[in-house]
Amino acid sequence: MLLKTRSQLHISTVSLIRFYDWCMVRPLSVEEQKANVQSAVSCNDTKREVTVLNSLFKQADKTFTFDKVFGPKSQQRAIYDHAVAPIVDDVLEGYNCTVFAFGQTGTGKTYTMEGEMMQQVGELPASAGVMPRAVRHIFDILKAQKAVYSMKVTFLELYNEEITDLLASEDQSRFPEDRHKRPTISLMEDGKGGSVIRGLEEIVVYSPGEIYSLLQHGSTRRRTADTALNMQSSRSHSVFSIYIHVKVTTTGNQELMKYGRLNLVDLAGSESIARSGAKEVRAREAGELNKSLLTLGRVITALVEDSVHVPYRANISLKEKDFIISNLLHAKNVILERAKVLCGTVETASGDIAHLQNKLGRQSKTEVENKGLLFNFRSQIDQSLGLLHNTVVGSIREQHQFMESMTGQMNSYFSAKSESANHLKRRIAKAKDMYTSGVQCMNELVNTLRQRSITDSEQMKLNISSQAIAVDNFIAVMVSETEQVLTEVLRSTSELKELLAFSAEQQELGLQKSLTSAQAMSKTSIDFFNDISTHASRLMKLMEQSQRGCSSRLAEFEKGFEEVAIREEQAAVDKIAGILAGLTARKRTMVSEYVGQLNDKYSEEQEHLALEMSSLQQVSDNGKKEAASCAEKLKNQFLDDMSSHANTKDKMGDVLQQCLKGSHHSVSYWSHMQSCLEHLNKSSVVEANDFIQEGRNENESIIQEIQLRSSHNDAGFHAITSDILTASENSHLLDHETRKRMETLSTSFSNHLGLLTEKHNQGTESIRTFTSNFMEKDYSVNSPVRHRPQELLAGAYSFESIEELKASVPDLVAKFKSKNKLDEVDKGKSYSDQTTRAPRSPLTPVNH
Numbered sequence: 001m002l003l004k005t006r007s008q009l010h011i012s013t014v015s016l017i018r019f020y021d022w023c024m025v026r027p028l029s030v031e032e033q034k035a036n037v038q039s040a041v042s043c044n045d046t047k048r049e050v051t052v053l054n055s056l057f058k059q060a061d062k063t064f065t066f067d068k069v070f071g072p073k074s075q076q077r078a079i080y081d082h083a084v085a086p087i088v089d090d091v092l093e094g095y096n097c098t099v100f101a102f103g104q105t106g107t108g109k110t111y112t113m114e115g116e117m118m119q120q121v122g123e124l125p126a127s128a129g130v131m132p133r134a135v136r137h138i139f140d141i142l143k144a145q146k147a148v149y150s151m152k153v154t155f156l157e158l159y160n161e162e163i164t165d166l167l168a169s170e171d172q173s174r175f176p177e178d179r180h181k182r183p184t185i186s187l188m189e190d191g192k193g194g195s196v197i198r199g200l201e202e203i204v205v206y207s208p209g210e211i212y213s214l215l216q217h218g219s220t221r222r223r224t225a226d227t228a229l230n231m232q233s234s235r236s237h238s239v240f241s242i243y244i245h246v247k248v249t250t251t252g253n254q255e256l257m258k259y260g261r262l263n264l265v266d267l268a269g270s271e272s273i274a275r276s277g278a279k280e281v282r283a284r285e286a287g288e289l290n291k292s293l294l295t296l297g298r299v300i301t302a303l304v305e306d307s308v309h310v311p312y313r314a315n316i317s318l319k320e321k322d323f324i325i326s327n328l329l330h331a332k333n334v335i336l337e338r339a340k341v342l343c344g345t346v347e348t349a350s351g352d353i354a355h356l357q358n359k360l361g362r363q364s365k366t367e368v369e370n371k372g373l374l375f376n377f378r379s380q381i382d383q384s385l386g387l388l389h390n391t392v393v394g395s396i397r398e399q400h401q402f403m404e405s406m407t408g409q410m411n412s413y414f415s416a417k418s419e420s421a422n423h424l425k426r427r428i429a430k431a432k433d434m435y436t437s438g439v440q441c442m443n444e445l446v447n448t449l450r451q452r453s454i455t456d457s458e459q460m461k462l463n464i465s466s467q468a469i470a471v472d473n474f475i476a477v478m479v480s481e482t483e484q485v486l487t488e489v490l491r492s493t494s495e496l497k498e499l500l501a502f503s504a505e506q507q508e509l510g511l512q513k514s515l516t517s518a519q520a521m522s523k524t525s526i527d528f529f530n531d532i533s534t535h536a537s538r539l540m541k542l543m544e545q546s547q548r549g550c551s552s553r554l555a556e557f558e559k560g561f562e563e564v565a566i567r568e569e570q571a572a573v574d575k576i577a578g579i580l581a582g583l584t585a586r587k588r589t590m591v592s593e594y595v596g597q598l599n600d601k602y603s604e605e606q607e608h609l610a611l612e613m614s615s616l617q618q619v620s621d622n623g624k625k626e627a628a629s630c631a632e633k634l635k636n637q638f639l640d641d642m643s644s645h646a647n648t649k650d651k652m653g654d655v656l657q658q659c660l661k662g663s664h665h666s667v668s669y670w671s672h673m674q675s676c677l678e679h680l681n682k683s684s685v686v687e688a689n690d691f692i693q694e695g696r697n698e699n700e701s702i703i704q705e706i707q708l709r710s711s712h713n714d715a716g717f718h719a720i721t722s723d724i725l726t727a728s729e730n731s732h733l734l735d736h737e738t739r740k741r742m743e744t745l746s747t748s749f750s751n752h753l754g755l756l757t758e759k760h761n762q763g764t765e766s767i768r769t770f771t772s773n774f775m776e777k778d779y780s781v782n783s784p785v786r787h788r789p790q791e792l793l794a795g796a797y798s799f800e801s802i803e804e805l806k807a808s809v810p811d812l813v814a815k816f817k818s819k820n821k822l823d824e825v826d827k828g829k830s831y832s833d834q835t836t837r838a839p840r841s842p843l844t845p846v847n848h
């Protein structure tokens with residue numbers, strides 16, 4: 001497995017690139033040892049040589065030299081310390097560095113780069129790879145330097161020419177099958193000859209632990225597969241990048257930013273498809289991997305050999321992103337050759353490697369030289385900057401001294417020179433006095449204005465606050481009254497509710513009672529009708545019995561009668577006539593006896609029936625009585641319920657009436673409140689508008705007055721300056737040198753005056769701005785739809801204050817004029833020598 005690094009430093013348009021080749025040979029695994037696999041490679045770490053033992057195949061051994069060789073016994077820590085640690089130092093110096101791990105599948109690339117994944121705290125395990133060690137190293141250095149820095153990381157995977165962000169947030173798709181699809185991102189031209197990876201998530205990190213978690217997370221998302229040569233073979237290239245921005249302070253106390261970037265690239269392994277046992281998808285995948293690695297190798301070789309043509313595109317050779325990503329798309333034969341060399345299958349690669357090493361050595365040397373040159377260049381720049389600084393400071397000091405000496409000379413010149421100088425001095429003093437008094441007067445005016453504005457704003461604040469308090473009180477009263485009304489309404493509503501509940505209860509009770517009564521009544525009626533039915537059935541039975549008795553007796557009578565008739569007939573036949581009378585008498589007796597018996601029996605049954613009928617009558621009467629009493633009870637109950645309902649209804653009516661009154665009262669109260677507020681707002685708006693208008697007028701006149709004074713002052717200074725110029729021009733007695741100095745002094749004085757004028761101009765402008773702000777912003781009244789005006793800004797003028805100011809302005813102007821005898825200036829009595837010049841606009845520079 002080869003570990004290759006590339007460093008790149010960007011200094012304006014210059015890019016320095018250097019390459020190192022390290023060769024790592026992993027130990028035989030336990031399985032390989034068990035299978036008695038023979039080692040085909042021997043390493044000489046000291047000589048930095050790896051020998052492919054072709055003698056095993058009865059051919060000459062081949063020896064290859066690298067920048068560094070790590071044999072099978074090498075520890076992860078040693079590999080990091082020798083190969084990667086210096087590169088991390090370069091990164092923190094502002095270089096862009098890349099560490100590639102490439103080689104045949106199963107040779108230990110991922111193990112070297114990642115190793116056993118990192119612990120959050122404490123020592124790293126012995127098997128920790130380059131990535132966790134580099135992270136820990138970077139943080140250790142930054143901590144030791146107490147550096148101010150920022151850091152972010154990216155982690156991408158390149159699989160079958162498709163880039164995937166390994167740190168992208170998990171997909172929250174609605175459909176579970178979509179969640180496994182990782183978002184792909186694209187490589188784009190950045191328009192500056194470089195390229196950008198669009199959509200790659202850059203994660204800002206603050207601790208090694210955070211990076212370890214990200215690495216662990218990203219690493220588990222990488223595509224791996226179980227092949228015949230590696231149980232967990234990476235099927236994609238991965239690029240983990242750390243971007244570091246460090247703030248540094250130079251000796252000249254300048255703050256600079258160093259931007260360094262470390263790319264840690266774990267390439268997929270090249271493989272012999274036949275040996276790895278790859279089929280179908282895996283075989284195609286392996287083909288793509290081989291192709292990309294080959295192209296990468298070609299690009300690296302072209303860069304190492306300084307080839308005119310780099311098999312990607314020329315600008316890419318200087319750009320790392322393109323180098324890593326795009327070159328993979330074109331990498332073909334060279335990397336395969338390298339892989340084959342390592343496998344001992346290509347014999348002719350030995351010379352190339354040696355040649356490459358020599359080239360690399362030369363390049364490293366040039367690189368070191370360039371770095372030295374650069375360092376010298378930088379120190380020269382620092383020296384030049386220091387020199388420049390000293391020169392500038394010295395020249396300023398000289399100028400200052402010159403000015404001081406000039407002032408002294410001028411003083412002596414004026415004291416020694418004639419009346420014209422004295423006259424000039426007096427004029428200057430006068431102008432100075434005038435200007436000072438003007439300024440003083442203006443200051444007074446400004447102070448008075450400010451004082452007034454403060455007092456008036458306070459007064460206004462007081463008024464506003466008292467108004468606000470009144471409005472607040474008014475609102476509070478309204479609120480409390482509204483609350484009372486609402487409480488009343490609520491109380492009435494609750495009473496109403498209670499009454500309704502009570503009435504419902506009463507109704508329910510009444511209905512319950514009615515139901516019970518109706519049930520009792522119905523039970524009594526049912527009993528009554530049951531009794532009647534019983535008695536009726538008994539009566540029917542009795543009647544049936546009686547009928548049956550009568551029938552049987554009549555049948556017996558008929559039978560007996562027939563028998564007797566037959567006997568009588570026989571007797572009659574026998575006795576013929578004699579007995580006929582007695583027979584008839586006896587027949588009559590028998591019939592009457594039997595009729596008597598029948599009559600008795602019938603009367604007896606009649607009595608019995610009458611008895612039954614009377615008992616039926618009795619039952620019926622009882623039932624009637626009970627029904628009547630029940631009806632009476634129900635009637636009374638119903639009447640009670642009706643009266644209670646009537647009472648409830650009356651009460652509810654009263655309560656509703658109260659509610660209605662309360663609502664009417666609230667409505668009228670609210671409308672009253674609304675009209676009050678509207679009135680209040682309207683009056684505030686009108687007052688404020690009037691106030692603004694008057695304030696605006698007053699301020700306009702004040703500004704005009706200030707401008708007038710300023711123009712007087714300017715005119716005065718203009719006169720003085722021209723006097724000085726005239727005096728200096730006319731001074732034949734002055735020698736050339738003195739005149740020159742005079743001119744310089746005059747120019748500096750004029751410049752000074754120009755500055756003063758500018759300041760004055762700024763002052764006037766700021767007063768104007770202040771006034772316009774004051775008018776347009778500070779005094780603007782809020783929209784009438786609001787209930788309370790906003791507070792005016794502190795320092796704003798009240799209407800009264802402006803009135804007072806207005807009254808005081810003429811006094812102040814008169815005072816100013818009398819103090820400076822400006823009436824004379826106005827009349828053109830003094831400064832007659834200035835009238836020859838055209839009047840200058842008040843705020844234009846004096847000398848031009």
Ligand SMILES: Nc1ncnc2c1ncn2[C@@H]1O[C@H](COP(=O)(O)OP(=O)(O)OP(=O)(O)O)[C@@H](O)[C@H]1O
Nearest residue numbers: 026027105106107108109110111230233234268269
């Ligand atoms: N220096 C080492 N010491 C002990 N075991 C190692 C070492 N290097 C690699 N291995 C073991 O060898 C096996 C293959 O290593 P690794 O997966 O890192 O190879 P790879 O080059 O990344 O393969 P691929 O290109 O197929 O992904 C792993 O089981 C790993 O643990």
